[in-house]
Amino acid sequence: MLFKGLPYESIPKLERPGSVRQQVYEALLELITSRTLHPGQHLVESELAGHLGVSRQPVREALQRLNTEGWVDLRPAQGAFVHEPTGDETDQLFGVRVLLETEAARLAAVSPSGEGLERLDQLCATGEAAVAADDVDTVVTANATFHACVMELAGNPVLAELAAHVEHRVRRYYTPIVRQAWVEHRELIAAIAARDDARAQQVMRAHTVDARTRFPPRPGN
Structure with a gap:
């Protein structure tokens, strides 16, 4: 041991x-x-x-x-x-994630591909099934892959590189919160499919801001 x-x-x-x-x-x-x-x-x-x-x-x-x-x-x-992150560190990290993910969602909705939308739908189904099966590891992996796919659809490699670094840093927070994400993921897919970049941006912003509020604050932070 x-x-x-x-x-x-x-x-x-x-x-x-x-x-x-x-x-x-x-x-x-x-x-x-x-x-x-x-x-x-x-x-x-x-x-x-x-x-x-x-x-x-x-x-x-x-x-x-x-x-x-x-x-x-x-x-x-x-x-x-x-390392045990402080509340301020966590807020800053999630704040940067909100900016990157929101812009990626907007760009992804400008000219979405059918193949990309199908991939998002498959990942969403995988995440939903994993939640139902109480398979936490698969839920976390599917969530990270879903957000990476949105980044890919955005078509901005620099944005994707920065977001991948941030996503890796926030992964440690995912286990207690990603079970609740999949309804919002479905809303994002619908906005991207409709080429409604303003709606996609709105959904992603609410989704990523809410992810921080779901993470329980640490005592003293």
Whole structure:
């Protein structure tokens, strides 16, 4: 057992050949963004190395990189801990997401493709079925893929690149909130299909603003 409450099967298995350093980084990042490793949790190099089947050096390097990127806090004489975002950080992150996602929805509705709309409809159906089956992992994945598809339909690669970075950062918040998103997703599909860019923008803005209000505030933030 790596940590209390963390099942062994949840630890990613590293595949070789390839950069061990990169694989360890990606494995730890996945554990953090999926909330398998929860905010504030102590990360012990030796335990991580043992369960990932590597030496402590690539783990140490990965933790340093994650610290630089804001995922991990390195505390002198204490060690590494999963970063625990403040209320202000969370507000800022969701605020940027609202701007990017709203513009993407507007652009997607300007000239939607039939293939793109079909893809959105399929993803929505997948998400709805996963909610009914209480399959949280599939709900989270379908939600992220749905928003990525809207970005693709927007046809702006720079916007999509920025949004992908932000989306990755907000994924850690999704588990408790994405079950409620799918009615709004259906409304967005309808607006895009109708080429109603103003309506698409309105729906996406309400959807992304509401996502922040659904996330429970942290005490003291």
